[in-house]
Amino acid sequence: MDTHTTAFGIRAATRPKRRLLVLGLYASYVSGCVFAAGVRSSSGAAFYLQVALLGAAFLVLSGCWLGLATLLREYGFPGDSRVFASKDERQTAVRHEAFVRSFQILSTIVCVGSLCLMLAADYGLWLPDRGFAKPLVFGAILVCTSLPSSIIAWTEPDAPQDAL
């Protein structure tokens, strides 16, 4: 079996490593939002510390996002040595299922979020201001672009060592 790895080591990554990538992606987004809020409110040395942490969170987020995008789009599935292996019908079926599940999750988020915003506006409850709008939009882009890859990375079992 061909077990050479990609630049990201994604093709041979075990499921725990792939799950770590998914957790790293969303955890770095949340911590990035927290650090960004800290940058706005702090001054002096604390400001530079928050900027450094924000940069680190951004780097982790970019690395995880690239890794997941590589897993799904460029190099095929874990254990598969072929590049652009989209002709494989099982992998295509798994991808389709991931996109269907992503649509269900995203439509639920959009529906629930819209309903909450509508009710909050009607009853004068808390609404996100300009400071929250940017992280929300960035989060929406992140979820839209990474959710199918994340689902596959999370659920796809490890490549079995049974090529023979």
Added chain:
Amino acid sequence: MSRKAEDPSHSQIYNRIPVLRSERGLSRQDLAQALDVSYQTIGYLERGEFNPSLLLAFRLSEYFGIPVEAIFSRKPFQPMSVELYSTKGE
């Protein structure tokens, strides 16, 4: 025959790919390369965890040179030795 196999809504498709493959001395990787699929897909097919499309079923049939119904069935297969050499019921 099991109840599952009699149920028309039951989607399990049984196959003889492992037997045919080992008869010809092929590895999963060899068969996967011949059919242009991942060797994992061959594993999923053999274990009955993934049902192939008609196209892939016909490609397997052409590759092994036997009819599709000799490779795939909705009912569990008898062992080949029983089908060929059974003396019961004669």
